Amino acid sequence: MKIFSWNIRGLGGMEKRQEIRKLVGNQNPSLLCLQETKLQCCDSAVCTSLWGNSPHAFSYRPSVGASGGLLTLWDSSEVDVWASESREYVLWCHGRFIKYGEEFSVANVYAPCDPGAKQQLWDSLSERIQALGRSRVCVCGDFNAVRSLEERRSVSGRSQSLDHISFNRFIDDNNLIDLPLCGRKFTWFKGDDLSMSRLDRFLLSGEWCLTWPNCTQVARMRGLSHHYPLILAVNVEEWGPRPSRMLKCWKDVPGYNTFIKDKWNSFQVVGWGGFVLKEKFKMIKMALKDWHKTHTQNLPSGIESLQDRLAALDEKEGDVVLSDVEIAELHGVTLDIHSLSRLNASICWQQSRSRWLSEGDANSKYFHSVLANRRRGNAISSLQVGNATVEGVDPIKQAVVCHLASHFKVVNVERPGVDSLNFKRLHPPEVSSLIKSFSLAEVKAAVWDCDSYKSPGPGGINFGFIKDFWNELQGDVMRFIAEFHRNGRLTKGLNATFIALIPKVESPQRLNDFRPISLVGSLYKILAKVLANRLRLVMGSVISESQTAFVRDRQILDGILIANEVVDEARRAKKELHLFKVDFEKAYDSVNWGYLDVVMGRMGFPTLWRKWIKECVCTATASVLVNGSPSDEFPLERGLRQGDPLSPFLFLLAAEGLHVLMEAMEAQNLFTGYSVGDSAPISMSHLQFADDTLLMGTKSWANVRALRAMLVLFETMSGLKVNFNKSMLVGVNIPDSWLGEAASALCCRVGKITFLYLGLPIGGDPRRLSFWEPVLTRLKKRLSGWKSRLLSFGGHLVLLKSVLTSLPVYVLSFFKAPSSRYGVERGRLCAGGTRGSAWWRELARIRYGGGETEGGWFGGHISRKVGDGSDTFLWTDPWVDGTPLCERFGRLFDLTVNKSVLVADMFLLGWGGGGGAWVWCRPLRAWEEEMLGECQALLLTISLQAHSSDKWLWQPDLDGGYTVRGAYQLLTNQDVVPLDAVTRLIWHSQVPLKVSICAWRFLRDRLPTKANLSSRGILPVGDLHCVCGCGVVELAQHVFLSCSTFGSLWSFVSSWVGSSFVTAQTLSDHFVRFTSSAGGTRARRSFMQLI
Structure with missing residues (x-):
């Protein structure tokens, strides 16, 4: 199955027809969807010039003059289309893929530019998709809309168009899945190649993705059109063998425990403890591979055959009396179906990695969808290497290995020493605690600290297996640990690593768009975990207080709190402050091992400990998982593996060099930090959380030059390369002209307050809705429509609870959100009252008691008194006669673009008849204009008080205000339905x-x-x-x-x-x-x- 979509921008010229003919000949698509044909008539001759003489058929929608036009062609030997329908801006085709026997509906779309007409198209498509029900639906073409502002770029500045709001709503409402785009980030380029957008895409229903879970969306090279042609294809390439994984459900199979114990005790291996364990794990893995084939492989087909047998016995029972043997078989088949179904559900749960949803919940379809969605997101079907596009199994694997092998290769340069720097040192008792003998208790604690079923490394043995059979494995594990304590050596192959490439962006194009995460083997991880647990206890003695990561009694919020306080103090006191947010390029991957060893020596780590760490770090080898299949192995020569328990602590030791350099510069008056406070000022020069570094100081060219010199010196010493192009200089009470010159000297970007540090905004106002938009966006993404639709009722509730109690917690632990203002739209969550759905109001009544009071017992008895209007929302706050405008003028609220606009902003823009405050999703109809006139007439009677602030009023007692006694009396007078x-x-x-x-x-x-x-x-x-x-x-x-x-x-x-x-x-x-x-x-x- 392969579908092409291309806005060709006119088929009148022979050159474009030949280009399409060549593309069809090379790619052999099943369907070809062309937009903007600019043909008022299309016949067989035109289609033959595009497709060739092979069997084909077509359907088209004529253009209006020289505008628009749609054409869909298909290979009649592969596709059977029995109906097509032409609507405004869209051409539908309904048919069946002959090879798969699966029915489908494909919509070829060319959307208009006008916002009102575009909204009508979204409504038309939604109506048709919902009428098709749970069908395999593909909507493709040129949508003339983007999903976010990042999908549009222009030299004249970022476009302020808000068409992405209605477009995203259309996608969410219809539970469509937008696949990652491979090959390009943008699909349309202006003639000057200075403006670009992603206007073209494939949108698929969940049923389509369940039928073809390996489908990918790829952009090809554009030719005579400003648009790139897109290909939707099923990826059937064989990327090689995948590592086998241990399944949690195995221990539920009768005889599994006995099988493992007998096998383990039968293995006879001679050698070092590490070698013995490695070989035994290899043999038990091979034995389990054969055991899996006979017990838990291909469970769905086994369930299906049992169901057929059950149906046969039921049918026979309807005609004759079953014998005792057949009755026993009937009961046995029923039990076997239940048993195999539980095993299959457990496998689906484990592969989906949806830990928030309990195993055993009936959400197998959801688990399959999550697994398919994750594989699509992580799949690599093409890569940009330099200016070339790399495709195919062997070229992609070779490109990946070459990139990462060179990335982890050490650069031999002469590095400055650190002998003159003053590092903090360990105390003698701490030195002894690091190298004492390993006890059984700390080894067992290290094993039980590890997740049982996370992806294992090359050995394939997870910690669930080790915990289940600890009594059998304990002796071999302790021998391996004790021998390492004596000789400090690791058996060859024991420190092998899989590197998984995790996308950092939505549609990764280059290898730098992936984050390499290491999957270390379970045996090495036990050792590394034991060492990391010891190292954690002494980190506070050698790591400065400016570093708040991975050190006991320190937390991430410390740095955020200090950064916000510094910015606020500079604003209040009118002081000049500059902040430099440092971006390290692949920080963990570029640490120089020699530098790390010298730093540990300067900190007083004993020689034996340094020998252990050197063995753990320097013997590592890696192979990359490319679409699940491991590549050839290569050695690592630098860097710390993300996924190794030791890496976070070792990185802090390396990053401590930056702190020491900053202190040295301040001591020699080469850099002036920012002084906080007046009576007893405290100098602040830097904050660190692992590699997230924020440098701060007073405005001076001496500080700028010192920062540049210090960062270059630290890069040369440690190998940690500073990416100045992505670093950012921010100023408080500093002229933009000076900031621009300083940023040019530092070769960095100029940022503004508010900016993000450690994922939270610095200098922002949490009272404004825009402050919370990123949180709401993440919530909506986690609660996306396709997830909600595939989950069971119970799974849906668990998803809500998981998302709402985890995602916002980080932000809410520092910033206080305004109450009763925010929710997830589209009926999934709401604030209650008339704005909530019926089921939500009923649920709130059962949960909290009370009757049908709108807005809840509290919200229904408060109103907003407006002063200057700077803290009151125009639509959602009850500021006009105690009722929100969104309830009085609900139609206008649905159509307005900015639903969170403040009263003051609307007043300044002019909310009267000739004002420019009103911005709509589409032109208003006559009756909607009348409603707007009524709303404007109401607003014109209101005057704002320039020097008065907005405040809340308690309606039951306007003079005395809210009291607990008054609220209690109000509640006790209501009819309450208790939990029964x-x-x-x-x-x-x-x-x-x-x-x-x-x-x-x-x-x-x-x-x-x-x-x-x-x-x-x-x-x-x-x-x-x-x-x-x-x-x-x-x-x-x-x-x-x-x-x-x-x-x-x-x-x-x-x-x-x-x-x-x-x-x-x-x-x-x-x-x-x-x-x-x-x-x-x-x-x-x-x-x-x-x-």
């Missing part, structure tokens, strides 16, 4: 989440019974009877209680739990029966086991 016994039962910790969700929907009458489906217009009124044929309307209470077929099951349940069965009047009463004291403890426990 039913709620406590269904949300019990012993009840599986999916059962709790089902019971909750059951009690709230939210199940899709025929009566509910009919009330929503999904089923006709005449089709409401129960599916069992009893002739009664299918209500939830009837199906679960009073139905003669299904309801009779409760009599068996009552007998089993030891209580009498009496039909309850309501569903709640039915549940309460099993939680009341009359039922007894045994009955309640039995009922919990049942559900």
Whole structure:
């Protein structure tokens, strides 16, 4: 399957037709989608000139004059298209891939430039996609829109167009997946090649990606058009064997433990402890590979064959009485299906690496999608090496190995010594603690500190296996550790490493766009973890207080707090302050080993310890995982591996040289730090968190020259290269002209307040909505539509809880967010009240009690009094007659571009009839203009107070304000629905989440019974009877209680739990029966086991 999409910008010339013909001949696409053909008529002759004489068919939409035009061609021997439909700006084709037998729908799109017409196109596409249901849908073409401002570049400055908002909403609403683009970052270039954007793309439905999980999107070289042609293809290239992985589910297979113990005890290996363990691991891995083939390989086909056998036995049972042997087989087949299904679900969970979702949850489709999505994101189908594009298995592998081998190759230069620098030194007791004998307790603690099922290194043995069989492995492991203590040597191959390339950007094009992460072997990791645990205890003695990473009793927020305080103090005191944010190029990968050893010597580390560290660092070899397959091995000559437990601490030792240099410069008056405070000033010159370094000082050319000289000297000493082009100079109370000259001298960029340091904004105002936009963007990305749609109800709730309790925590640990202002849009989360969906209001009522008070008990009794309007949101705050404008003028709120605009900003722009404050997603219709006039008339009656601040009012007591007593009286006067016994039962910790969700929907009458489906217009009124044929309307209470077929099951349940069965009047009463004291403890426990 291969689909081409290209905005050809006119097919009138023979040159472009020949170019397409050549492209078709070389690539053999299944479908070809062309945009902007500028043809009012298209016939077979034109299509033959494009496709050639091979079998083909076509459908087209004519252009309007010399504008637009769409053409879709397909290989009729590979594709069977049975319907096509032409709509404005889009050409749909519905058919089937003959080879795969899978049906599809492909939309060829050429979007207009006008925002209003573009919105109409998004609405039209959404309507058609939703009508197709869960089909394989591909929407491709020129969308004339980008997804973010980073996808558009211009020499005249960044475009301020907001078309990405509606475009992203269209993608999210339809759960479409935007694949990473390989080959290029942009797909359209202006004629002068100075302006560029990513306007073209493929958008796929989740069903499409599940059917073809290996599909990739690649940009080819552009020819006579300003647009690059795009190819959507299934990557079927064989990249070589993949390393085998141990599965968590193996220990659930009967006989697995006995098999491992017998095999391990049968191995006879002679040699050093490390060699013995390495060989035994290799042999157990080979044995498990054969065992896996007979027990857990290809589980889906095994489940399918068992299901076929079960169906055959069920069919036979309907005709004749089964024999005892067949009845036993029937029970055995059923148990085998459940057992294999659990094993298969466990494998899916482990491969998806979705640790936030519990194993055993029924989300296999989601796990498959996560796995496919991650592989697509990490896949390398083409690379830019220099000015050339590299494709194919062998060329890409060769390019990757050459790049990384040279990257980790040492550069032989004469390096300055560090003898004249004053490093802090270890105390004698700390020296002894580093080289004392290794105990069983610290080795075992190191093993249990490691994650059981994370990706192992080349050995293929994970820590889950080591923990499960620790009693068998303990003797060999302790012998290996003890021998290393004596001789300080590692067996060859024990320190081998896999390097995984993790993309740093959305669509990586070059190898510098990937971050190399090392997967070290489990045996080496045990040793490194033991050494790292010892090193951690003494780091505080040799690392300065300016470094806040990986040192006990220090935390990342220390540096952020100090940086913000320095900036705020400079602003208040009108002092001149410059900050230089240093960007180290591949910091971990470029540390010089000789420099690191000399620094440890200057810090007083003993010779034996330095020998151990040198062995751990210098014997490392690596092979790169290219699309999952390891490359040839090569030695490492410099750098610290990201993934090695020792690396963070060793890097701090190397980075301490920068601190020592800064202190030396200050002591010799070569650099002047920034003085904080007046009565007892403290000089601040630098902050460090691992390689994230922020240098600060007063405004002077001497400081600029000293910074440049110091950084160059540190680079020469340590090998840590400073990337001046990505570094940034920021000034507070410093003229832009001086900053520009200083930045030119430093060869760096000029930044502005606010800027990011350690992922948090420095100098920002957390009271403004724009401050929190990055957090909301990350939340929306994690809660993307395709994830929500593929998850079960329970999985969806767990995802919400995981995201909302983890992502914002870092920001909220430092900055206080304004209350009741923010939420995730599109109905997933909301602030409650009338702006929330019905299910959210019901959930809030159950969770917190209370009635249907809009906005909650607190929000419904406060209003906003506007002064200068600088701290009040125009649309969402209740500042006009106690009601938000978004509720009074909901249609206008939906259409406005800036939903978080402040009252003061709107007033300054002019909110009257001739003002420029109103910016809409599309032109307003007549009735919407009338609504706008009503809104403007209301606003013109309001005047702002220039020297008065905005404030909140407590409506029940405008004079006295809010008090706890007043709030208590307000609440006690409301009807509160408490958490009852039913709620406590269904949300019990012993009840599986999916059962709790089902019971909750059951009690709230939210199940899709025929009566509910009919009330929503999904089923006709005449089709409401129960599916069992009893002739009664299918209500939830009837199906679960009073139905003669299904309801009779409760009599068996009552007998089993030891209580009498009496039909309850309501569903709640039915549940309460099993939680009341009359039922007894045994009955309640039995009922919990049942559900």
